[in-house]
Amino acid sequence: MKKTFTILAFSLLPAFAIAAVDHSGHDMHGHDMPTMSHATSTVGQPGDPANVSRTIDIIMDDHMHFTPSNIQVEAGETVRFFIKNVGQVPHEMVIGSIEELKAHAAEMLAAPGMEHEEPNMITLQSGKVGGLVWQFDQPGKVDFACLIPGHTEAGMVGTVEVIGDR
Incomplete structure (x- = not known):
C-alpha cells in the first residue's frame, strides 16, 4: 500500500504539536471528487x-462518533x-452539505479505495x-461525516450551526 504523508504546521499551536498526517487510508491517488466542489x-x-479565530479539537473513534458532534460558530469565522x-x-x-455528503458517499461505495486530498476533508489512520x-x-447548518463505507450509516456524522448575519 502506497503511503502519502503531509506535514501540517499549525502557526497558533506550540512546535511540538506539528503533526505528520498519514493519508494512506485510501489508495486511489488523484481522485478529484466532483460531488465535493467547495x-x-x-x-x-x-x-x-493566518485568519483562524479559534481551534476546535475533534476526536474520531471506533464507536462511530465525532466528539463533539455538534458545534456552533459565527458566520464569517475561520x-x-x-x-x-x-x-x-x-x-x-x-465537511459539506448533506446533499454533497450523500453523493460522495455513493461514490465511495463504488470506489472504496478513494484517496482524499481536498481542503474540506481529511482521512486519518489509527492514532x-x-x-x-x-x-x-x-448562517445555516453545515454537516460533516466520515464517508468511509458503513461509517456514516453507523452514525458517524456531525453538524456545525453557523449563527449570525453575514
Whole structure:
C-alpha cells in the first residue's frame, strides 16, 4: 500500500504539536471528487490559516462518533479543526452539505479505495492527528461525516450551526 504523508504546521499551536498526517487510508491517488466542489458550496470555503479565530479539537473513534458532534460558530469565522483518530481503523472528516455528503458517499461505495486530498476533508489512520482550516461564510447548518463505507450509516456524522448575519 502506497503511503502519502503531509506535514501540517499549525502557526497558533506550540512546535511540538506539528503533526505528520498519514493519508494512506485510501489508495486511489488523484481522485478529484466532483460531488465535493467547495468552490461553489454553500457550506463555506477553505480558510486562511493566518485568519483562524479559534481551534476546535475533534476526536474520531471506533464507536462511530465525532466528539463533539455538534458545534456552533459565527458566520464569517475561520476555524481550525484539530482532529485525532483514537480508533483502530481509518476515519475521516468531510465537511459539506448533506446533499454533497450523500453523493460522495455513493461514490465511495463504488470506489472504496478513494484517496482524499481536498481542503474540506481529511482521512486519518489509527492514532494519527491532522487538521482542517475552514471559513464558514453564511448562517445555516453545515454537516460533516466520515464517508468511509458503513461509517456514516453507523452514525458517524456531525453538524456545525453557523449563527449570525453575514
